[in-house]
Amino acid sequence: MSDAERTRPAASPKPTLAVWKFASCDGCQLTLLNCEDELLAIIDAIQVANFTEASREVVAGPYDLSLVEGSITTPHDAERIREVRRASKFLVTIGACATSGGIQALRNFSADLAPMVYATPAYIETLRTSTAIADHVPVDFELRGCPIDRRQLLEVISAYLLGRKPRVRGHSVCIECKRAGHTCVMVAHGTPCLGPVTQAGCGALCPSFARGCYGCFGPMETPNTAALSARWLELGASEGDLVRAFRAFTAGAEPFREEAAIHDTAARDTH
């Protein structure tokens, strides 16, 4: 029996779930279908009312729970997200695109091209920037990651069904890495790592493969990016390396955006 059945009266209708896609790779909504052991229990506890990638059937809103993947990159999508918000009682953004603008937000950092850039031929209507869903509408919960972690997604859905707050921590990858008993790649091998400023949730995957974290879950709460940058420079990284490290999969997240800008200026000064 699923958790939901235990807590809801049998006669009450199931809550409805809608999954929405904006500019993205489909990987975060795929994570829902990758819950192979839990998928049948999920569809038992919740009515999948609107999930285009999985079903032709569309049940009219409003929806109890909306999962939103992707960032806003077109005028049409900037409108559509408002409709989604209106149709959703509880809206959760999933993944780096929805929570920070994603890798496609790299386009935001070429302001000097702005007035001149457009598609040729001009069939495509596109905004200058790629932005997070929360820049457009109020969001009830943000789940980080590029891609999101399957266990965290299950936690968010379970918490919603049980009417409690999801247990998703804002601490750094370092905590997860220590708990897993991995050797610190930066201390032991001098490998630059974004773990100290990146939010946990992936299971400290990169250090487990002897690789430095590349920040795909975005900034942790209160990250000390300046101290980490100083350490990277001591390890031999260049200002340009720091710009690229912070300006990647969550380039639009504020602490990373600001830190990248500092090193962008420094890199230009040295040239």
Add this chain to the structure above:
Amino acid sequence: MTQRPETRIKVPVLARVEGEGGLEIVTEHGQVTEARLDIYEPPRFFEGLLRGRRYTEPPDITARICGICPVAYQMSACLAIEDACGVTVPAPVTALRRLLYCGEWIESHVLHIYLLHAPDFLGYESGIHLAREHPEILQRGLRIKKAGNRLMEVIGGRSVHPVNVRVGGFYRAPDPRDLRALAGELEWARQAALDTVAWVAGFDFPDFSRDYEYVSLLDPAGYPVMGDRVASSRGLDIPARDYDKYFTEHQVPHSTALHSLLDGDRTYLVGPMARYSMHSGRLPEAAAAAARAAGLGASCDNPFRSIIVRAVELVYACEEALRLIRQYEPPDPPHVDVPPVAATGYGCTEAPRGMLYHRYRITADGTIADAKIVPPTSQNQRVIEADLREFAGPRLGLPHDQLTWQCEQAVRNHDPCISCSTHFLDLRVRDRAAEHPGPEVPLA
């Protein structure tokens, strides 16, 4: 009721495909005058974003083009950059790449067979609806899918955007014990894949065939997964580095993805049907026997039967994974050094949906000066539209809802990944003083 002068089939939002697209068929006087696969997925301009980045970054960045086939992007990117730098990786690295790729073929093919395509044949709106009446069928599919995902997790850390792939090889070679521990479940998956072939072979298929020109890689290791030659069923046989001399891309108003043509005017098909039709003779006996039992000949020209071909490839991917695990020797070191060279490199691999081409020009200091990516779905757009035209033409008398559903199915035959197809579109800069479009300018 007045007779309508024209039938218009319009599906504004195609379900059960990866990404955002629609289809539209317009008829006049009983003839199809227009059949379009509309792709309105917002472009993400990957080729522009790559310019100015380090030559080591494309495996991680281009993986983000598609959450369903990230390994395909990682592999084509690695091959292209290693080609530019004049490095050939050792055989154990290539074998481990192939093993990782098997995991991706498994999870991607199961997703399409069980969750996206089979519901059409059985009259269900989705795999979820199918599961309400036949939970054991979806459970079987999900368990095979899990076996593929687990293989990707052991090698790559996770199945969506694996973290262990790098130019030159891997960050860490998986422990042989961890891979051998997967063999039992993969044996089960192999049998379940054979059952899948038998299951889908029993579906009703419309009587419909097309005279396709198939294109796939030639792979020295066997059934095509990775290779350095591109061949067609009509005699093309070229090195991957000559791809741009033969294949050209064109922009059309109704799609944010470019259409691809061979020799300037030929429509061609990539993907499982192309691989199977050109290389069925290279399948191991168990997969070949399953194909024969399912009624497939040496080639397949009915796109609705592609679901059987995909199931046969599922058997192949399980078999190949088991073979590679048995022979696994951890590459030592797990990667070779790839110092940057000022050159252009080319890489082609077989994504689950077909051939995926990458090209990078890098500078002596390792900066990417130019990138080009041609995903399988953009190559198949023309074929999909031609299928729609020829399929709908003789069936315009069918009830509207039925024909609409069958046309959707005709699109899903090719498992289009619209997220992939769109993202290579580039932004250009026009010099307003000049009449013609100017050079492409890097965005990042």
